[in-house]
Amino acid sequence: MIIGIVDVGIGNIGSLTGVLNYLGLNTKLLEQPKDFANCTHLILPGVGTFNEGMTRLRAMNIAESIIDFAHSGRPILGICLGMHLLATSGEEGGVNTGLSLIPGNITHLPVLNGYRLPHIGWNTVTELKHHPLTKGFKQSVDFYFVHSYCFNPASVESMVGITDCGIEFCSCVGKENVFGVQFHPEKSQRNGMILLENFCSWDGNA
């Protein structure tokens, strides 16, 4: 098993490889199309803006590689910005087309009285339906969030988990072998490790 981690050169890759290695999993950084070949799983991590993320995926010629990987049926996990890039389009840094692996768009969280933005800190994920990646979660578990934009899936079918930050937004999204989480499992201690272990033992069947 080789867990490929897409490295677009923005953001924190170290802590993700750190936690996967701690769990005894083999990781490989992916920087060009030929790196994808022998990976069994793919993680699209991310800190950064939607615009910057997509621009870099295209410049490195790996946007197509990710889409091909998804079509091969192997499991993909998008984290934070990586989750957003799975969508059809995003409005952060100007409107841009995403990888279109899960229909939906990325919009700014609404400004609400009594709630501070960005949404930063630990918050609860409520499961809407069971999924192989959320197996073993305790009821109402907390994960670490740090974001201002959120994923609006086109279909409620793909909403796996939601979180309340004044409004309820989709914090876990899944369609077939593609899954995305708004929070950072690599920063969420035990609960995050459960999700990452689930992902790395997942065959891609939802």
Added chain:
Amino acid sequence: MLKRRIIPIELYSSGRLVKTKQFLSPRDVGHPIKSSQVYSDQNADELVLLNIDRNRTIDKNFSDTILQISKSSFIPLMVGGGIGSLSDADLCFESGADKVILNSSVYRTQNLISCLAKKFGSQAVVVGIDVRKLDGTNYGLFSECGTKLEQVTLEVHISNVVSSGAGELFIQSIDRDGTMTGYDLVLLSRVVASSRLPVIIAGGAGNFLDMLRAFESGADAVACGSLFNFGDNNPIRAKAFLKNYSIPLRSA
């Protein structure tokens, strides 16, 4: 529901961690990597790592420390101290920082916040503001580890950093630092009222009641050094205490 956060502060100096009093007289309090692991095991919600060496640059030793922490402590890490350019911030993120704290450079490099926000997103850009009382009710903002008085007022500075794209505020009272006499709640209330950004308050925590008062005054997160360094206190105990007062906290 979003939880309130408890954040240990680690002051880095020449490869070790120290604790200061009013930003002076550093005392050795341990090793950065070991301490971070302990805080992580004690359910701290995030960590702040600040490089306070006076020749502050993001050098290899410091970035290696970030890397080692991020490989062994799986909680969010905020890094600051001497970040003056996009490449400094790049190095911190590459080494495993989740957020960077900008402070002195914000007063001089007008577009640094917007540059970083454009690349990494606002949520990754924390602005640190070090504040000291000048007289009675007036606060002065200080840069360069508390040595240089800046001319801008607290509210104007906050308004400037918000419009540049900052994502969070890290407010330190220099007067209270290391004194364990409680947070400056007047300062905190003024900061909370000045923007919609999440606010982390630091400087002065002497017991868990001080944390409670800060949460009641609108802090999203409380940060502390002495409290966890110089007593039999830790984030687990702090949370056990605060849960009695219905403060929403992360369940591990």
